[in-house]
């Protein structure tokens with residue numbers, strides 16, 4: 471298989487349910503938003519910031535999303551933190567496919583968002599954005615993004631799930 475044409479045909483489209491129960495869906499989405507389980511998964515330097523976000527100073531557990539799972543089968547959130555190379559892309563896609571639905575992806579850092587500093591004419595090894603492989607729900611730019619930025623990304627994901635923001639927005643002064 472050519473590297474550049476990797477995968478999209480491997481993704482499984484799960485059809486939306488035929489019957490919706492709005493109140494139940496809202497309740498389930500509220501539960502999901504308050505108990506996201508990220509996969510223990512890091513690819514490069516951004517993963518250090520992700521680990522710092524989970525540690526005591528920034529404490530992701532305040533938002534219910536600190537339970538990093540060691541298996542994709544127990545995870546509903548993939549935080550892609552680091553440089554994705556074509557060599558690694560098959561593993562990234564396999565891990566994503568092994569996560570049960572519903573699942574979400576957060577691209578953390580410029581490398582995961584768009585290839586970062588490694589995209590230049592003639593380069594052949596870095597995927598120019600993980601969304602070339604799997605669908606991404608939230609993008610957190612930065613090289614690396616600070617833990618506060620990752621927390622903001624988690625809040626954005628919660629907002630996507632519930633339709634409302636539970637934490638006030640901090641305005642720049």
Ligand code: SF4
Pocket residue numbers: 514515516517551552553578579580581582586587612613614615
């Ligand atoms: S975005 Fe910057 S800090 Fe993050 S993995 Fe790429 S080079 Fe490292």
